[in-house]
Amino acid sequence: MNVETSGLTRSFRRRKAVAGVDLALGAGVYGLLGPNGAGKTSLLRVLGTVIPPSSGELRLLGRDPAGHAERREIRRRLGYLPQDLGYYAGFTVVEFVEYIALLKEMPRQRVPRAVAAAVEDVGLGDRARSKLRTLSGGMLRRVGIAQAIVNEPELLLLDEPTAGLDPEQRVQFRGLMRRMGERATVIVSTHLVEDVGAACDRVGLMSDGRLVFTGTPDELSARGAGTGVGDAPLERGYSAVLAEIRT
Template sequence: MPSTTVARLTSLTQGYGAQRIIDRLDLTISTGVTGLPGPNGAGKTTLLRTLNTIAAPQSGTLELFGKPLRGERDARRARRRIGYLPQDFGYYPNFSVRDFVQYCAWLREVPRREAHAAVGESIAAVALSDRQGDKMKSLSGGMLRRAGIAAAIVGKPSLVLLDEPTVGLDPGQRLDFRELIRSLARDGSAVLLSTHLVEDIGAACDSVLVLRGGQVIHGGTPRDLALAASASAPGDSALERGHMTVLNGHSVSG
């Protein structure tokens, strides 16, 4: 399936008050799975929040699904097609898993005639069908994370933004998660995966963008990143060494 542009940022600047986090960033996000590694403070979460229209750009332009965002009406229309899992997401403790995912589907305006089946499908996709009646406050950390993933993918959004989604998942659950996001890409979604776990990027991503200081300092495939590795760079795999090489400035590619 040929890739399709889902988001385009042009000279985008973003920050909080006088603090500039992203500075004149040009970036295109296409269908498929894109990994977004980078150190703490690199701007990953700020980028995801901007793409989710939580925060309007301070300057520059953001285009989603072929249309520039010029105001709240455009942002609301775009949100219907975006699934977002923050690193720390809120929930009502007394909601059941199904209530929580159903509520998130309602917030994103998933059509009522589709919502019931969509909620069941997303809960099944994260292997929580047998716990869907349990209250959120009773779940383990890993189960909470899986419920959050279900909420992000309910209704098969066109753009899925995931901030450290595998925190708290055991090795088997991480393998299942990788297959899940690959299946989303096969269905035509664009998935942006922010993570410190480069092995997840190597296993599940079609492309990788290394962020540092609010700028993309390396872009390409996971193999390209592994090939950028310096022999003296720290890391237990070529991909980890490539990531550290790029971050330390030994090699920069666009």
């Protein structure tokens, strides 16, 4: 298992953003759904070793991130796209992706080819030498995805990766997620249930810091049969599960 959590919590002062999450994930694409404030981003930040958990068990890629050496080893094999990707406006696309690759401690001789592959994978080859300040929001999102995948991570965490992408780019991105999921654990937080239906093997639905549903996209769709609100089966399943826990 690449991700193992048991009773994982994360509090910010009195508020529990993550309130006891159990996960056991191997290779594949895992979709994380939930309303705003459900705890998806906090969970991804804990899994990305950005912030430590408040309590509970956490093992990533078979290692305990509480230890410095093990955390460093996890980070070498990790790809993380934050919800708000900060970037250096004066860097070009390849300079930014290269910078992150070097900070991921990739061997320098491997970096140019890995950067080229990542930039091509996200369809930014024609803007490779453009300054980041000149790119659109969707392009910047793709730069963020490129830096996340440049080291061919074994654990890839993507927070709202398709925000700002046009429909064609979203379709291409789903293909990329599926390819990555063949050998890595990909966890993608999103509001777009169609992304989950098209690319994810499994899906978790969070509400108030808890995982209130875990299963396949088909199983989530089935929960909404005849009851849920929404235009698509997954949307109906999503709203049915949330309505159920609120009553």
